[in-house]
Amino acid sequence: MSRLVLLGPPGAGKGTQAKRLAARLAVPAISTGDIFRANVAQGTELGLSAKEYMDAGKYVPDSVTNLMVRDRLAQPDATGGFILDGYPRTTDQVRELDDMLAEAGTSLTAVLELTADTDELVRRLTLRAGTEGRSDDAEGVVRTRQQVYLEQTAPLVEVYSTRGLLHSVDGLGAVEEVTARLEQVLAQAADADAPPAGDAQAG
Numbered sequence: 135m136s137r138l139v140l141l142g143p144p145g146a147g148k149g150t151q152a153k154r155l156a157a158r159l160a161v162p163a164i165s166t167g168d169i170f171r172a173n174v175a176q177g178t179e180l181g182l183s184a185k186e187y188m189d190a191g192k193y194v195p196d197s198v199t200n201l202m203v204r205d206r207l208a209q210p211d212a213t214g215g216f217i218l219d220g221y222p223r224t225t226d227q228v229r230e231l232d233d234m235l236a237e238a239g240t241s242l243t244a245v246l247e248l249t250a251d252t253d254e255l256v257r258r259l260t261l262r263a264g265t266e267g268r269s270d271d272a273e274g275v276v277r278t279r280q281q282v283y284l285e286q287t288a289p290l291v292e293v294y295s296t297r298g299l300l301h302s303v304d305g306l307g308a309v310e311e312v313t314a315r316l317e318q319v320l321a322q323a324a325d326a327d328a329p330p331a332g333d334a335q336a337g
């Protein structure tokens with residue numbers, strides 16, 4: 135069963151890789167950013183409360199985000215596993231996610247971190263502003279988002295590393311190569327979890 139979190143700074147390719155891995159693992163890719171953007175586009179109350187934070191490159195308050203994720207993880211398609219893209223992003227969100235999973239009698243299977251150089255990321259995101267027209271990809275906002283990531287989300291790497299859940303992968307390179315790296319660490323993690331071959335006969 136795959137219950138995964140994808141961590142990494144804005145522009146590292148989380149969205150792209152989450153969708154590719156999700157297709158291969160047959161689980162939903164759940165992107166909090168995508169859910170917020172869809173709500174903004176539809177003009178829902180959730181969208182209205184999120185928009186000003188998103189446009190400024192800041193995090194939407196945990197109280198709003200946590201409830202939204204709780205609701206999404208309770209949908210039937212997420213009971214067989216999921217890949218979270220862009221959540222958790224604060225230590226409070228880590229705790230909330232732990233609680234949500236514990237209530238369901240489960241826990242995370244792995245956390246995948248995509249690493250990338252900040253200058254390269256600012257270049258990528260500024261390019262994306264041209265192609266996708268995201269309002270939070272303007273250069274000043276891009277820098278704020280990197281800063282917010284460093285302050286609020288980078289500490290999660292240590293949290294998950296201490297739990298033995300973290301696998302870091304170089305996020306630079308061709309999309310296919312990065313996916314292959316992620317699949318490789320997942321396969322290694324699965325092997326490490328499996329009992330040694332022949333154990334059943336031992337004794």
Ligand code: AMP
Nearest residue numbers: 166167187188192193194199220221223
């Ligand atoms: P993303 O597409 O993941 O880069 O998210 C876009 C924006 O949505 C972020 O800059 C935040 O404003 C908001 N957002 C997405 N996920 C979260 C989260 N877990 N906590 C708070 N805000 C979030």
